[in-house]
Structure formats: structure tokens, C-alpha cells
Amino acid sequence: METVITTDKLTKRFGSFVAASELSFEVHRGEIFGFLGANGAGKTTAMRMLCGLLTPSSGKARIAGFDIYHETEKIKRNIGYMSQKFSLYDDLTVSENIRFYAGIYGMSIPAIKQKTKELLEELQLVNEAKTLVRELPLGWKQKLAFSVSIVHDPEIVFLDEPTGGVDPVTRRQFWDLIYAAADKGVTIFVTTHYMDEAEYCNRVSIMVDGVIAALDSPAGLKHQYGNQSMEDVFYELARKAKRGE
């Protein structure tokens, strides 16, 4: 299997505080990789390093075949990112947001037009194309933000708690979008606090106190820890955490 993310002892320190310690793992092409952990476990720090937003303190990593230290701009061409914070422009319309992000990734005008049409249909937002994003319900915004983060057909997309605060029905629809993207060969790297979502992933890692405490398929983890659900597996691991929020 082809790997698109390889890390080797990737570490980030802030002063004496080790936010992420010696992370070593691999993610395969087209995989949905769940990145779990309690608040403050170091998920966001790890993800920001992988996206090139944060320079690691030590360790190695290759993203989409590019070195994390020297080829960040090349990495940026090949990844998508959806942050915890809402990342679309509130004061632009739905189609203006799509156009802007597609444009800065260097897509041509005809390609942007085509893509906009496709996305609007896929998201059933055709009638809202000229609506300011500010006026959309949260769930719609999140679905739109996801679609915009993969507008340039990246190899990998990083999703940082993409469904926080979203209702269960919309979360389900959101995951349909994720599956559709994965089917097209996009690798999904997703953090979440919802254990039902963890079950949707091909493989799951659980971070505790800056360290990857477990990594396997949801079924494998449940078997390994002898628990009925991912919820129980998560409890058992996260309870050992010493560092608070």
C-alpha cells in the first residue's frame, strides 16, 4: 500500500512543554485516518505540523512525498485543511468563496466555473449560490468548508474537529461527503471527539499526553482492549492522562 504520510519521531516543544512527543506513524492513500485524543492531548499541534503551519522541534516527516522542513510550499499545493475555526469568508457569498479558494490554488476560470457548478449541485446549494456565507446554518457552512478545502483535488485533507457543534443528521451527511472524497482517492486525516465518527474510520490513533497511545482499526482496538465500543477504549486510555486541559 502506498503511504502518503510518514512521520518518524516527530516532536514539538514549546519551551519545556512537550506538546507532541516522538510521533511515528504512517497513513495510506485513500484511507480515512481518525486522530483521537482528549482536549490538550496534542492533536491540533500534530496536525498543524503536518500542514506546515508549525515547524517541528525534531523528528522527520514526509507529506505527499515532500519533506516537512524544506518543501512546505510543495506540501501546501497537495493538501487541504479545514481548521477548528470557521475558515470561509462570512462576507462573501457561497460561490465567491469557492471561486476565491479555487483561484488561489491556480485553477483556471473555466475550471473554476465547472467546479463551482458541481459543488453547488453536490451540496444542494444551487439556490444559495448568491447567499452570504454568514447567513447559512452552521451545518451547511461546515459542509461547504469541507468542499472548499478539497476544491483543488488535494492528495490529503486534514480536518480538525470538522463536526463540532453540528447536529447528528448533518454530521451523517458530512461523513457522506468524506466517504465520497475518500472513494475518489483523497486521504482523510480527521480529528474528532465523537466516538461514532471514530467507528467510521479505517484506522484510528489515540493520543494521550502528547504520545500516540494506541493505533489500529476500530475493530482491532476494541479487540485489543476487550471493550464493546470505541467509547470504552477511549475512556480506558484517556483516563490515564496526567495533563489537564
Added chain:
Amino acid sequence: MKTLRFLLEKEFRQLLRNRQLMRTLLLAPLIQLILLPTAADYSVKDIGIAVTDNDHSTTSRRLIEKIVSSGYFRLIGYTDGYPQALKMVEQDKADLALQIPIHLERDLVRENQKQVFVSINAIEGTKANLGGAYLRSIVSDFDDEIRLQWNVAQSDAPTVSVASSNWYNPYLKFPLYMVPAILVTLVTAMVAMQSAFNIVQEKESGTIEQINVTPIRKHIFIIGKMIPFLVLGIVLFTMGLLVGWALYGVRPVGSLLTLYGSLVIYLLSMLGLGLLLATYSGTQQQAMSLSFFFINIFNMMSGVFTAVDSMPGWAQAIVASFPPSHFIRIMRMVVLKGSGIGDIKYELAWMVGIGAILNIWAVLNYRKTA
């Protein structure tokens, strides 16, 4: 370059959609240019004066009449004792207390000299200074008058008098002096502050994070932020120029090309400041207090109201590093005097230098990664 197009498209859309900003942009030049040149006037009038007349002579009454009829003074009180007059100054009713000594007329005739005493409330510096000076000149005028009357022979003595003529602003019209400077403060506040706010707003909302994971180069991003505010500054300046012309008949004597060329250089330097402030602020509140600090100092020290030339040397050295001080000079020179590039090259060089430093500093300090 292709990405720049999309950035600009987005920035202009957002700016034009920002109703509040557009409203301020339209109203600010109008309001400031109506209020400031007419209201914030240098000439001091309506100075309250309390007179203690111990002489009660024709001469003393003529002196008081002359003072009051000068148009600068308003007689607040006519008291018998100096303490009462001083009380009026203490109570802020009067700005000056004039004491006319007993036997003013008699001594003037007999001894050919006599002093009057003036106490000035110096809390309001300008008023006190000018009030005292006005009063002195009125008294000396009066002195000449009575001497002329009493002793015609003395007028044969040679006297030197100064006749002055005011160039470039012959009638010392205040608006003519103020309009160019106010235009500068106007674009300064708009351009430097708004560009800083704009970038920090992207930090606050989190969209800058999204931009930072895209392959956009940081100088393209910064240029994309600068151009809209450059255009905004030029539009604002033009509107202010038109308002100044319509309201006060202020029309640039010099070439518009020189004026606008200097404006662009000035705006680029102030945009550099805006960007720099944005890189040091995490929230709009921080950007607000930082820019408020600078804009305040700029407005007070760059020669809008007080002449830079009369500041102490060290202060002048500091002011030289303020781009607005140079642009205000350029404005006054080009608008009032019609100076050309050759006359303003020193100011231009300063603005280019400071602008380069600010911009380079801002670009170095702006990071896509933490």
C-alpha cells in the same frame, strides 16, 4: 500573478460590501473638513479682561475703551480693587487682570512715564500668550497716541516700523493652511488603521490560517492587501481635495502629478506601518490601541497645528521619522506655493526611506508558519 487577481477581487468585494467603512469613507472628509478649518482657529478672540482702574481719569477711561474696542477683549469686570480683579481670574471668569495705577494721567504728564500692571492666567498657553501680546501692543499704541497729542515735537524723532506682507497666503486665511494638513491626517487614519484592522480581522476569524495552508506567497498576499487600501487612500484624498475646493476654494497651485506622486509614496509608507502593526497584534483591540498610539502622536507632532520648526532639536529629530510630517510639508508646499519635485526631494527621500524600512520589517515579521 494570477493568484493576485483573485486576492484583489476578494479584497475589493469585501471592502465595498463593508457598509460602515464606506459610510465613514464618505462622511469623514466632509465632517473633518467642515469642522476643523473653521473651528480650530489660531487667532484668539473674546479674551475676558478684568480692569482695576485706580486712576479714574480721562486717560485711563480712554485706555480701557481702546482695549475693549479692539475686538479681542471682552470687559468682564470693572473693579475698584486689584484683589477683586484677581479673584475673577481665579474663578476663570477673566483671562487677564489689568491694573491701572493711581495718578496714571498725572505721572504721565509730569514724569513722562508710568507702568500698568497685567496679570495673565497662563493655564491656556496660547490664549495667555496672545492675549498678553495683544494687550501690550494696544497699550504701546495708546502710548504713541497720547504722546502725539501732548508733544508733537517728539514725533519728529526717527522711528523704525516694520511692514510685512504675507506670501502664499496673503490674508492669513486659516483654512488655506489647515486644509492640506487635515487631508493628510484623514488619509493617515483611514489607511494605516484600516489596513491593520483588516489583516488582524483575518487572524481573529481564522481565515488567515486557511490562507497560510495555501501555496500563496506571502509577498503576494501582502501586495493583495496593500493595493485596495492604496486605492482607498487615493479616493479619499481626492474627495477631500474636492471638498476643500468647494468649501474653502483651496486649489493646489502646484502640479497634481507631483501631489499624487507624493501621495502614493506616502500611502505606501503608511501601509507599511499598518502591516507592521498587524503583525504585532493578535486581536483587533490590540491593533486599535497600537494604531491609536501612533496616530495620536502623528497628529499632535507632525505640524498639523504646531510648527515643527519651533520644536526642540531632539523632538525635531523624532518627528523626522514620522512620514506624515513630511507629507504635510509637501502638501503645504505644493498646494499653497506650487513647489515642484526639486523643492520637495528631501521630504520625498525621507518618506521613501522610512517606507522601505517599515515594509521590509513588516514582511520579515509576517510568518506563514509559527
